[in-house]
Amino acid sequence: MALPRRSCINLPAQALAASACCPHSSAPCRQSPHHHLPARKRCERLQIASFGATSSLRLLPQLLAAFRQAHPLVEVHIEEAVNSVVLQWLLERRVELGFVVLPDERFDSVPLIEGELVAVLPATHPLAQKTSISALDFHNQPFIRTSAGSGPRVDAFLADKGAVPNTLYRFEQLSSMMGFVAQGDALTIAARLALPAPPAGVTYRRLMPRNHRPIALAALRFDRLSPAAAAFVETTRKLRKRLVLE
Template sequence: MTFTQLEVFAVLARVGSFSRTAGVLGISQSGVSHAIKQLETELGVTLLKREGASATLTDVGAKLLSRANDILQQKEALQQEASAEHGIARGTLRIASFGATSSLRLLPKLLARFQQKYPLVEVHIEEATDNVVVQWLLERRMELGFVVSPDERFDTLPLAEDELVAVLPSMHPLASQSAIRAIDFHGQPFIRTSAGSGPHIDAFLANQGVEPKTLFRFEQLTSMMGFVAQGDALTIAARMALPPPPTGVVYRPLKPRCRREIALAALRFDKLSPAALAFVQLAQKSKGSLAIE
């Protein structure tokens, strides 16, 4: 078993295609197939189901993926620590982010400061919904990620407080109110989102026994904003994910307030690579300047 075989396995599990894996790693497609075949032969199990040029994890492959990712993370940490002995901070840091809330509001400041201090560390950001970010952390595919806390499965560093807000047409009767109750959405034309905040919004409404009239379901905020501005529907969104209200749209707090805490997370902070630990320490020092107005 080699690090190269484990890396091929991890990348193939991530991208789901032999050809894309070859492109990512800069090797031939036959090289990808050969590495996987050797690894499966040595382990005595089938890791992937082949479907033409694509591949999906078998049950045992899914179980072994987190172990493979853990070995690769430890290899990266070993290389980083060896570089540090020569006074050079270098390596690769992988961070998972869940959309505008962390990607646009928190990461830019943190990355600018981190890359100024550690210019030789290559930072890779991958974006997904909240639940997928959690899964990537559990699988050790990513060393750090942004999560909604509390989450007992991770060590976390709270960075900012977010809240759900009502997003209304400016001419809607509810726009004159200072805060919007859950019951105010009952029977109203409504836009639901399948993005990460969707389950939090659904829970807020369900806990109050409220059922709006769902007309649309979007992932993109720009689509939601367009329909709200036209007066077609109301919606709820995470405040940190929202831009300044466009023409024809107003934001109002909910009543009761529906807050959530955004945190930087890892399986264990005491097992991080030097680059990841440095990022967490920088985030800790930067907390005060990350507050969102």
């Protein structure tokens, strides 16, 4: 998913003299409609990685709106992948910033929210009568696995108690998972913040023990960011306590 926008970041005069662009930034816009702007303003491109619906739908829209208000023409590109791939992209410097699941001591980070995994059940399933669901409740049950962002944590939650569901389906899209659950075909586990309000035929139940996952904006080094990336981190720090997640 790419969200092209352009904005000019004010760069220090010495940075302009030293280099035409930062390591993570694109070259100056050659045919920008803002070519008449003073030379101290440079066009920058910012690459951000997102690991799924929690960050792409819940966090990014609010953060981008605030960032664009301050820097209305910065070119921001978003790439979505599973958490392990986002981590690799950060290590390879393919992207400068990424939303990741903590803990990971290899990166500087701004913690944002505590996501929680929940059981996603057909409303008519016997387990829907319980207030909380254990890993062993899924043992031998028809199950949907996902390779989306929460997949590895779901696998770890089940494996920790030796629960082995009967995996009938493997989906990446939440919409596919929800359809099969609503039909009563299978159960699954997903990140609550990635889920919509329960549709007809579906109910959510908390897991026991509860399974939280801290989510953060991360970079290899915050003190070595391009001006655009540093500005986005600053926006995130200012906004993180005011994020609306419901």
